[in-house]
Amino acid sequence: MSTQLGISARSLQRGLRHYTSKATLTPGQKLQGYQIQQVRKVPELELTAITLKHEATGAQHLHIDRDDSNNVFAVGFHTPVSNDTGVPHILEHTTLCGSQKYPVRDPFFKMLNRSLATFMNAFTASDYTIYPFATTNPADYNNLRDVYMDAVLHPKLDRLDFKQEGWRLEHQVPTDTTTPIQFKGVVYNEMKGQTSDANYLYYVRMQQAMFPETTYEYCSGGDPKYITDLTHQQLLDFHKKHYHPSNARFYTYGNFPLEDHLAAIGERLQGYEKSEVPFVNKVATPWTEPRSVETTCALDPMSPVDRQTKLSLSYLTNEAGDTFETFSMRLLSYLLLDGHASPMYKALIDTNLGSEFSSNTGYDNSTKTSCMSIGLQGVKDADVETVKSTITSVLEQVKQEGFDPKRIEAAIHQMELSQKHKTADFGLSIMHGVTSGWFNGVDPVDLLEVNKNIDRLKSELAKGDFFQSRIDKYFLQNKHTLSFVMRPEENYSASLIAEEKERLTRKVEKLTENDKKQIAQDGKDLLASQDSTEDLSCLPSLQLSDIAAKGKHSVLEHTGLCNTPVQWRTTSTNGITYFRALSTLPALSDDLKLYLPLFCDSLLSLGTRQQSMAEIDDEIRLYTGGLRASTTLTTNHSDIDHIEEGIALVGNCLDRNIDRMYSILAKLIHETNFDDVEKLKTLINGNASSMVNSIADSGHIFARTFAGSSLTPGMHNSEILGGMTQVNFMSRLAAQEDISGVVDKLKQIASTVLTRPSLRIAITSGEDAVESNTKALVKFIEGLPAEGKTIASSIDPNAFKPHYEKTFFPLPFQVNFSAKVLRGVPYTHADGASLQVLSSLMTNHYLHREIREKNGAYGGGARYAGLNGIFSFYSYRDPRTLETLDTYNQSIDWVQQRKFSDQEITESKLSIFQGIDSPQSVSEEGMLQFVNGVSDEMRQMRREALLKVTQDDIKRVAHDYLDVPFKQNEYSIALLGESTDKIAAEHGWTINQWGEAVENP
8 A cells, every 4th residue: 555545534434334234144154264153242342242263274353343433453373482582572573673565664663653543552471462453544444454464474574673672792882893792672671671670570480480381481571581592593483383374363343344354354364274373381280289489589779678578379270261260260359359348458458467469469360270369568578477377367267258248249330330431442451351361262252241240140149158169179278379479689680780791791702703793794784774764655654634624522511519610521421420520729838748649548548437448448339430539730731830739539430329429429538537547557558669669660751750840840749749759758658657747747638628619520421410410519519618727838839940950860770761851831832733743753763763773772752741841851671871861962963954754744743643533431521621721722723733833843943942951951851770870970960869859969
């Protein structure tokens, strides 16, 4: 398909209307080279599921016919492994680096900018690899499907692409052979970062110990220690063996016709014959005795030294093919572990034996034989045996007493309610929900029929001892039980560095002169390939004409109840009411703001003097789809130095439970017992642990937030509420024995917030629920305080003065996260659109190549946040330190010297409109106006401005907002990672161990 499409998306959509009705499809029927195996309606999900088999190859196909415009395509392959080299993961990357029909470098990333896809990605799981995308545009769907199909079936798998994406030996400076040889590669550095995350490491090591002598004994993503053993030939052999239609699963979802899918896929499968599917053992041999395994991880400098042990008990459970047993075990996991009322939460978390559940806790059916784990992190070493015995005693107690019928009813209520939510990514959710079982021989449609399983469950429960029998079978009498303990080791990170250095030395010492010449030549060739200008005309692309001139509009009504503004969105919601309230905050000092996230969490964690949180939690689950309280922060759409801070209350429920939902909310606001010090301590410990754990996965966001905190009041407050400063604050609170001062602060906040005058409310519901919502809201609003106590504060939230900092956080990671941040303009400013297009061009045409392709970071680029006016450069899981900051500087010169083609500018706009025009869940409709005050008129002006951005606009804003501030040092930098303090100190950086906002020396 040429770059210029000869047929418009709208014409194609009209042509798609003529297709065979699904009502005429019957099992056994042949259709375009496929045999239909089953056609099943699933009323609770409003869909019809059709399974088919390709006659020539045996390829399996699941089609979900549903009235949803966000159509999904996915192709996956069964890819079990027999070593830790990460071959399927590296193959996933190199598969997307060019193919027979699209022989350009990295067509996957280039298609990100030639499409209006609402989702594009690829995933490597323990025993399969899958390539999904989603889009609402028919022409776009055809384009992406063709690129994906050619990528997986006919990839180039070029040797240099393997070296770029997997691993390679290369001189530090590829053009200078006097510089040292290093390990480089995207996946290599990705997995160095992944295994630096103690939670990920814990889960993987536990799974390896739980399933010895199976494919799950190995890490499909790759262990850095063994990734450097993989050869290019082994990659080619793995593709040939596994990426065959006979070993494939195809998934299609939405309102595009099945016949079109089958025709397009069938054309791609022509010439293939059925082949033998590779066998790898996936079934664990049950043990005759329980086993214990202990291992180590890095010491976390941000957590108490004496509370860093992780442990769990894991049990081999049912075969994946028994879908009812899988359903039952999921429910049993929920009953045992989920929420304040669950017995394991009460016994393990409420007692402060640990800070939170371990990362593997819960029922896991991603393997051929499922397993269930119950564990803790943040445990004192002396309490390890106590935790194990507590888990066992709770299981014995539940076996004797069973579960409160109300908890079972609440769990079923949550399942039924979740089916009714109209979410924008429903098709992807179904895909994720069925894929693992499907690759393990489960009928995927069986996994969709929730009501059938609920009905059978009710019948089984009536017979008695249903869950008790499973506790006895799978837990108490199960010999295949693993005790897995991970303890911190002070020299763990140093040992990893030493191991890598020794491994590199061994490889370099074995190199012959010819090997060294080849490495030097490969480095130059790869660099030349990365810097080359390609002809991309073979890649399909949408055009600006495929972007609607006018944005989508949600009809909103604005009224008042009890002098409180209320926004109404009346639409089809499947009988659910969605509630959101925003309460603006008075001026608070920074030291009090630090407590706001804890205050919000307290509302849903501490209970009242009359009811425990466990009792209230049961009510929430029985009568609502969940309640949430959180801090909010919005930057004014016309002034980035003016912000609104607040607290948000969010919830949803079936229309019949509206009164109950508002009653529970009122109880939490008025009666939360902040004096429950033990429960508060539990909450603090859990929050501290969770925040510390999140850094390894989201370090670039923490870096970006901290760097931006010195530039605008919005980012300053974001840092206080959710950045490294908040991490440090929660960690310090967790280390305190006496938290009476914390109680006083929370009471102080409670006395001044959530008042009637500070409130505005948004309701999304069906027409039938408006009246009942109105009555319940009046009662809810009238129950709020008419005014709050005044807290003396000399802080003027809008008297912020920008200043510039360079800060380094030494952390036990093998890779780095960096950010360089500058001030931009408000949402309504004319230059905002140009800055957004500029960030897209810089990322896709320069920074991606320099940071990821050349230097092996997992990700990096530029980002312009239109709503808060911040322009940021960032890198993610980056092996380099200060060199990446130089790359940011060089990108400015590159922009000024570069002449962008019209197609490149079009592509940057397409990538931006992917987000702007992506489908919304019904609960999010109208929220941009409610939360941010951005009207449809403002959105339309922004839309038109984006479409009009020119080359001259891009050059001008690059000069004004990037080049000039760079030269005047008007920017801030934050770096998180492994580098020694010496590097930062030599460059005059602030070395910040705990995320405190300190000035540069």
